[in-house]
Amino acid sequence: MSERDVGPFVKRLRDAATMLASIPAPTIAALDGAALGGGLEFALACDLRVASCSAKMGLVETKLAIIPGAGGTQRLARVVGLGRAKEMILTARVLDGSQAYNWGLVNEVIDQNEKGDAAFQAALSLAGRMAKQAGPLALRLAKTALERGCELPLASGLAIEEACYAQVLPTSDRVEALKAFREKRDPVYKGE
Numbered sequence: 001m002s003e004r005d006v007g008p009f010v011k012r013l014r015d016a017a018t019m020l021a022s023i024p025a026p027t028i029a030a031l032d033g034a035a036l037g038g039g040l041e042f043a044l045a046c047d048l049r050v051a052s053c054s055a056k057m058g059l060v061e062t063k064l065a066i067i068p069g070a071g072g073t074q075r076l077a078r079v080v081g082l083g084r085a086k087e088m089i090l091t092a093r094v095l096d097g098s099q100a101y102n103w104g105l106v107n108e109v110i111d112q113n114e115k116g117d118a119a120f121q122a123a124l125s126l127a128g129r130m131a132k133q134a135g136p137l138a139l140r141l142a143k144t145a146l147e148r149g150c151e152l153p154l155a156s157g158l159a160i161e162e163a164c165y166a167q168v169l170p171t172s173d174r175v176e177a178l179k180a181f182r183e184k185r186d187p188v189y190k191g192e
Contacts (some may be wrong), residue, residue: 004163005049008162008187010069010070011140013038013069013070014042014069014070016042016043016044016070017041017042017045017071018071019071020042020045020046021045021046021062024140024143024144025136025139025140025143026047026048026127026130026139026143027045027046027047027048027162028046028047028048028049028122028123028126028127029042029043029046029048029123030050030051030053030117030123030140031043031049031050031051031052031055031097031106031117031119032051032052032055032112032116032117032118032119032120033053033055033056033098034055034056034057035055035056035057035058036058036059036060036094037058037059037060037061037068037072038070039149040057040058040059040076041059041072041075041137042070042073043057043066043188044071044072044075044076045071045075047143048107048108048123048126049100049106049107050106050107050108050109050110050118050119050122050123050126051097051100051106051108051109051110052097052109052110052112052118052119053096053097053098053109053111053112054096054097055056055096055097055100055119056094056095056096057094057095057096057097057100057105057106058088058092058093058094058095059072059073059076059088059089059092059158061090061092062090062091062092062167063092064090067089068089068139072089072139073085073089074135074166076089076105078086078102079104079105080103080105081099084103084104084149095111095187097119099108101159108126110122128133132186134189135168135170135171135176135177135187135189135191136168136173136175136189136191137171137173137191137192138168138173138174139186141164141165141167141168142164144160144164145157145160145161145164145165148160149161165172171192172190172192173187173189173190173191173192176188176189176190177189
């Protein structure tokens with residue numbers, strides 16, 4: 001790819017990762033193989049990450065005399081902390097699933113299965129549990145409160161939480177959840 005074409009290409013990647021991060025519903029990345037460079041940058045744009053023990057993750061662009069360009073420098077530091085992010089990026093360090101879990105890069109690590117899709121299957125299971133156990137509006141608003149408030153002063157973050165909480169109070173999903181709890185059954189959410 002020519003030097004002239006690289007900038008627009010990387011901008012499209014960055015824009016795509018930003019669009020992924022801005023999806024209102026929770027997103028899950030399943031890491032069963034290698035997620036190096038752009039692959040990890042897209043996983044970092046997701047809310048949750050599930051990896052197999054054998055998965056390989058890293059932002060190795062410095063080996064190619066470039067830097068992560070699709071949001072990796074910013075998202076990685078926010079997930080694992082500045083010191084760990086510097087170590088990964090400046091040394092082009094590659095982590096396996098267990099190391100990534102210990103660093104806080106992934107939320108769950110599992111043994112790989114024979115088909116090689118253990119993380120994908122675990123991500124599907126996690127998505128199913130969330131869909132069954134939590135109201136979709138509550139999930140979206142919890143994500144909103146977390147993302148909008150986490151880097152603000154506490155009082156500002158609490159105000160955002162309060163505003164989001166006020167939006168779930170009048171929903172039929174909240175009424176259904178309370179009714180299902182009393183009746184000792186699973187709720188049936190409608191997103192209303």
